[in-house]
Amino acid sequence: MKSWLIGYDITSPRRLARVHRALVNRATPIEYSIFLFCGTENGLKECLQTVLALLDRKTDDVRCYPLPHRGFQERIGRATLPEGIQWTALPAGLMTIQGN
Numbered sequence: 001m002k003s004w005l006i007g008y009d010i011t012s013p014r015r016l017a018r019v020h021r022a023l024v025n026r027a028t029p030i031e032y033s034i035f036l037f038c039g040t041e042n043g044l045k046e047c048l049q050t051v052l053a054l055l056d057r058k059t060d061d062v063r064c065y066p067l068p069h070r071g072f073q074e075r076i077g078r079a080t081l082p083e084g085i086q087w088t089a090l091p092a093g094l095m096t097i098q099g100n
Contacts, residue, residue, distance in 0.1 A: 003067040004044055006035045008051070011059040018054045019062075026050070037064075 006027060010016040020032070026047040027035035037044055043053055044064070 001038055001040065002044075002069065005030075005039045005065045005067060006047075006051075007063050007065075008033050011056065015054055015056065015060065019051055019060075019078040022050050022054060023047070029091055 006023065006065070008023075009021055010019050010033075019081045026043075027037040030036050037047060039047075046063070048064060055062065
């Protein structure tokens with residue numbers, strides 16, 4: 001199993017909502033327009049084909065970046081969930097660094 005970051009910039013609010021819904025069903029939302037996809041390369045291709053069918057290729061942009069298998073993965077910044085709550089759908093290596 002591999003991991004990829006998928007990000008998008010969609011110019012139409014209607015297409016934006018459709019792309020977001022399509023990705024929520026296939027990947028883990030990290031931010032509103034950034035998703036973490038964990039799976040096989042065939043699964044990624046299927047996910048991206050679904051998204052590409054929804055795009056205006058002249059004005060919209062979708063990008064996909066592979067993450068290293070044993071790479072350093074951290075999240076820095078404000079927590080998206082209340083303190084003490086852990087979302088187990090995220091890979092164990094994705095942690096929050098909290099400042100004092």
